[in-house]
Amino acid sequence: MANTDSRVTIHMAASIDGFIARKNGSVDWLETSDEFVGGASMDPATVEAFLKTIDCYVMGSRTYETALNFEVKGLGWSYGEKPTFVLTRRELPRTRETIEFCSGDLAQFVNGRLRSTFRTIWFVGGGVVSGECLRLGLADEVRYSVLPILIGDGIPFFDRLERDIPLHLAEVTAYVSGTVELRYEVRRLPAC
Numbered sequence: 001m002a003n004t005d006s007r008v009t010i011h012m013a014a015s016i017d018g019f020i021a022r023k024n025g026s027v028d029w030l031e032t033s034d035e036f037v038g039g040a041s042m043d044p045a046t047v048e049a050f051l052k053t054i055d056c057y058v059m060g061s062r063t064y065e066t067a068l069n070f071e072v073k074g075l076g077w078s079y080g081e082k083p084t085f086v087l088t089r090r091e092l093p094r095t096r097e098t099i100e101f102c103s104g105d106l107a108q109f110v111n112g113r114l115r116s117t118f119r120t121i122w123f124v125g126g127g128v129v130s131g132e133c134l135r136l137g138l139a140d141e142v143r144y145s146v147l148p149i150l151i152g153d154g155i156p157f158f159d160r161l162e163r164d165i166p167l168h169l170a171e172v173t174a175y176v177s178g179t180v181e182l183r184y185e186v187r188r189l190p191a192c
């Protein structure tokens with residue numbers, strides 16, 4: 001039976017001009033050096049407690065490949081021991097037990113399998129998967145961390161939406177790093 005209180009969140013960080021990576025996939029600009037006096041700070045204990053509330057992660061194969069590269073460079077694996085579902089139609093290396101590769105009908109997978117097992121489901125990108133998730137009406141919430149930088153060109157946060165998606169601004173937090181986190185709830189339109 002589906003968890004009626006399950007929640008699908010899309011979360012990514014983007015430049016002010018709406019890109020999640022450079023055209024070549026680089027995210028070297030994610031480390032910024034701004035300071036916003038009076039902004040909130042992220043203490044490690046709060047971050048750790050928050051991460052514990054996430055039950056599983058979903059990502060596209062290109063985001064997975066970036067995560068694997070980070071690991072190779074000694075930057076660690078950001079998804080802890082949580083089940084991590086990688087969407088792909090290719091054969092990719094499986095580096096840990098918590099990773100599962102998936103393909104097929106995304107709506108059926110999310111609304112059937114994921115919602116029946118997990119309460120807090122986090123889509124962590126990239127743009128192709130976020131766009132698909134919104135187009136199919138699967139997301140309940142969008143968390144958009146806007147970094148204090150413009151990069152001019154790159155991979156957009158949401159790939160090809162094809163229709164407007166009304167949102168409700170539910171939370172805004174400005175951090176000392178100059179990053180602003182916006183949390184929006186996806187507004188469900190009444191069926192015609």
Ligand SMILES: NC(=O)c1ccc[n+]([C@@H]2O[C@H](COP(=O)([O-])OP(=O)(O)OC[C@H]3O[C@@H](n4cnc5c(N)ncnc54)[C@H](OP(=O)(O)O)[C@@H]3O)[C@@H](O)[C@H]2O)c1
Binds near residue numbers: 062088128129130155
């Ligand atoms: N700034 C941030 O917070 C952030 C977050 C995440 C990612 N990124 C960056 O964004 C870039 C990747 O984003 P992206 O938009 O190019 O790609 P992506 O969304 O990570 O991955 C897209 C790929 O996932 C697979 N896929 C998507 N939907 C599928 C489905 N329903 N079933 C099966 N497979 C499916 C396909 O790959 P196959 O060819 O394998 O089938 C598709 O080409 C990377 O550079 C990453 O570093 C940044």
